[in-house]
Amino acid sequence: xxxxxxxxxxxxxxxxxxxxxxxxxxxxxxxxxxxxxxxxxxxxxxxxxxxxxxxxxxxxxxxxxxxxxxxxxxxxxxxxxxxxxxxxxxxxx
Amino acid sequence: xxxxxxxxxxxxxxxxxxxxxxxxxxxxxxxxxxxxxxxxxxxxxxxxxxxxxxxxxxxxxxxxxxxxxxxxxxxxxxxxxxxxxxxxxxxxxxxxxxxxxxxxx
Numbered sequence: 001x002x003x004x005x006x007x008x009x010x011x012x013x014x015x016x017x018x019x020x021x022x023x024x025x026x027x028x029x030x031x032x033x034x035x036x037x038x039x040x041x042x043x044x045x046x047x048x049x050x051x052x053x054x055x056x057x058x059x060x061x062x063x064x065x066x067x068x069x070x071x072x073x074x075x076x077x078x079x080x081x082x083x084x085x086x087x088x089x090x091x092x093x
Numbered sequence: 094x095x096x097x098x099x100x101x102x103x104x105x106x107x108x109x110x111x112x113x114x115x116x117x118x119x120x121x122x123x124x125x126x127x128x129x130x131x132x133x134x135x136x137x138x139x140x141x142x143x144x145x146x147x148x149x150x151x152x153x154x155x156x157x158x159x160x161x162x163x164x165x166x167x168x169x170x171x172x173x174x175x176x177x178x179x180x181x182x183x184x185x186x187x188x189x190x191x192x193x194x195x196x197x198x
Contacts, residue, residue, distance in 0.1 A: 003099035007151065014106055014144070021117045028120050028129070036126045036182035040133060043174050044120060047137050047167065048113065051144050054160070058148050066159040073166055080174040087181040 008059070015055040022048050039083050046076030102147045109143030112136045125190045126182050134175035141167050 022045055029041035050069050057065030086092055119132025142164050149160040 003096055007099055007102060010103055010106055011148075014110055017110055018113065021113055024117045025120055032126075034126055034182065034187055036178050036185075036187065037129060039178050039181075040126065040130050040175070041120060043171075043178065044116065044133050044137055047141050047171065050163070050167075051113075051141055054145060054148055054163070058151070063156055063159075066156065066163070070159070070163060070166065073163065073170065077170040077174055081177060084174070084177040084181040088184045 011055050011058050015052050015059070018048050018052050018055070022052075035087055036084075039080065039087070042083075043076065043080045046072070046080075050076070098150055102150045105143045105147035105150070109140045109147065112140035112143065116140060126187060127179060127189050130175050130179050134172055138167060138171045141171075 025041050025044050025048070029038050029045065032038045032041060050073050053065055053069040053072060057063065057069070082092065113136065116133045116136030119136065120129050123129050123132055145160050145164050145167075149157045149164075152160065
């Protein structure tokens with residue numbers, strides 16, 4: 001077993017491990033006592049989803065998945081900003 | 094040379110997964126929203142950066158530039174988002190816990 005095979009195997013296994021971590025973070029998003037707990041958990045889930053997308057881009061060898069990952073990071077950030085502003089002011093204006 | 098880069102890449106991947114797991118564990122186990130943000134933000138930023146660096150070591154120039162852009166984007170936006178969440182939590186009346194008591198009253 002040479003190095004590229006080990007790398008392919010470990011990237012696939014890493015994607016599965018990050019998926020299990022997403023389920024663990026989802027526990028906090030469901031059970032968190034306050035609203036900022038849930039927002040923080042959703043933000044963390046967004047970062048981990050970005051990591052899964054880049055690992056899948058490496059596994060399937062598709063370069064344009066990285067552009068999708070970039071757009072996903074942007075949308076996750078804007079969502080977090082919107083929800084945090086709503087929590088702070090009670091309105092979005 | 095290829096073996097050396099491969100070993101560095103596997104080490105970066107394992108380190109990134111370790112930091113991501115520590116961040117998730119802190120999100121589950123710590124008692125307060127500020128403690129949870131403190132645990133998850135730094136661990137997630139470093140873990141994502143290490144995993145993306147491990148991918149960037151294995152790729153050519155175009156993919157490596159995109160991954161570097163993603164790393165810079167995560168390094169900028171993740172602490173900003175955590176700061177906004179903590180600020181929203183503080184302004185909406187959640188006070189930090191200090192040794193079981195409510196502080197800052």
